[in-house]
Amino acid sequence: MRAAVFFIIMMLGLGFSACGSAKRVEVAQKKVPSWYAHPPHSTESELYGVGEGKSKREAIDNALSLIASTLSVSISSSYSAKTVVKEGRVNSSDATYVNQTQSDVKKIRITNYRLLNAAELGFKRFAVLVTVNKEELFRGLKNELEQQFLDISQNEKSIKNENPLAQLAFYKKSLQSLNNLQNTLSVMKVLHEKTDINFYLQKRHRLEQKYHALLSKITFYIKADKEAKRFVSAVETGITKQKFSLKKSRDMYHFTVFMQAKIKKAQSYGFSIARSEINFVTKDYRGRVVGRNLLHIDGQSSQGYAIALQDLVKKLNLQIEQEGIFKILNLNIY
Numbered sequence: 001m002r003a004a005v006f007f008i009i010m011m012l013g014l015g016f017s018a019c020g021s022a023k024r025v026e027v028a029q030k031k032v033p034s035w036y037a038h039p040p041h042s043t044e045s046e047l048y049g050v051g052e053g054k055s056k057r058e059a060i061d062n063a064l065s066l067i068a069s070t071l072s073v074s075i076s077s078s079y080s081a082k083t084v085v086k087e088g089r090v091n092s093s094d095a096t097y098v099n100q101t102q103s104d105v106k107k108i109r110i111t112n113y114r115l116l117n118a119a120e121l122g123f124k125r126f127a128v129l130v131t132v133n134k135e136e137l138f139r140g141l142k143n144e145l146e147q148q149f150l151d152i153s154q155n156e157k158s159i160k161n162e163n164p165l166a167q168l169a170f171y172k173k174s175l176q177s178l179n180n181l182q183n184t185l186s187v188m189k190v191l192h193e194k195t196d197i198n199f200y201l202q203k204r205h206r207l208e209q210k211y212h213a214l215l216s217k218i219t220f221y222i223k224a225d226k227e228a229k230r231f232v233s234a235v236e237t238g239i240t241k242q243k244f245s246l247k248k249s250r251d252m253y254h255f256t257v258f259m260q261a262k263i264k265k266a267q268s269y270g271f272s273i274a275r276s277e278i279n280f281v282t283k284d285y286r287g288r289v290v291g292r293n294l295l296h297i298d299g300q301s302s303q304g305y306a307i308a309l310q311d312l313v314k315k316l317n318l319q320i321e322q323e324g325i326f327k328i329l330n331l332n333i334y
Helices: 002-021 056-080 092-105 134-158 164-177 181-191 197-217 227-241 305-323
Strands: 046-053 114-122 125-133 219-224 254-268 271-284 289-301
Touching: 046 056, 046 134, 056 114, 056 125, 125 134, 134 164, 134 181, 134 197, 164 197, 181 197, 219 227, 227 254, 227 305, 254 305, 271 305, 289 305
Parallel strands: 219 254
Antiparallel strands: 046 125, 114 125, 254 271, 271 289
8 A cells, every 4th residue: 555655656756847847838029020119200291100900900900090190180280270379278169179170080091001011929919010192192082072072963963853851861861971071171181281171161061051941941740530649749749859840831842741540458467558559651742652650559557548548658759759750750861
């Protein structure tokens, strides 16, 4: 027995000795390239940026973000001369504009770049050095902007015979696509000082005028059967919140929403339930259907059917508030 124990102890000792004598594998960290540690400075014609990431693509994206940040600083510097200092305070509107521009410049897509260097740093990390030619970037932004306005102009011609709601949806979506216009123009102005940004701003302003002119002309009227009348107020509130007028009319900008409802009374586990089926049909001034939808909403209460009906109206109000009235009516404006 003692011999067996001694043998086991000897074997364990030899095992630990072998482990202790094994060579440790050390992975030497790769040397950081000089172009990454000391990247070239941007010049009058070229912008440089370095980036690091888990992949080469991620590293390039980070490098381009750095270049966008450089443009933000340039924009801030150019606008700082326009800020008005009064009694030790910077004009708040100017300061807000500069800060907003700085944050939104990063959203601008930079596609015309050149990859100068790339290296693997080890541990699945990559580093890159990219450059962007200012003149090429300017031309790329300008071409993209002009193509965007050209597309809007061509599509505008195709919606002239559509109903006013479809036209309104077109102008709304067109303006949304131009949300980043001011920031793009700011970058273009920094890259090319003589850029006439008013030319593009006037184009957007024309679209805004057409949108608001349509918005002011479009009217709605609600016609509801006996059961649906309890829901009229909720629908009217949803429409007026979108800045449309409610009135009877027969002109080409008028729409009528027809509402029908079926409500059934039920009981379940001590609760009174009001089960509704609400049908919406929206027609233009000629009587053509432009949208229809069917909703099923249940109201419930432990205090009786009358309260369950109130809960039903409350739930429709909440759904309109969350989804928007035009999704409820299934009109393509949202």
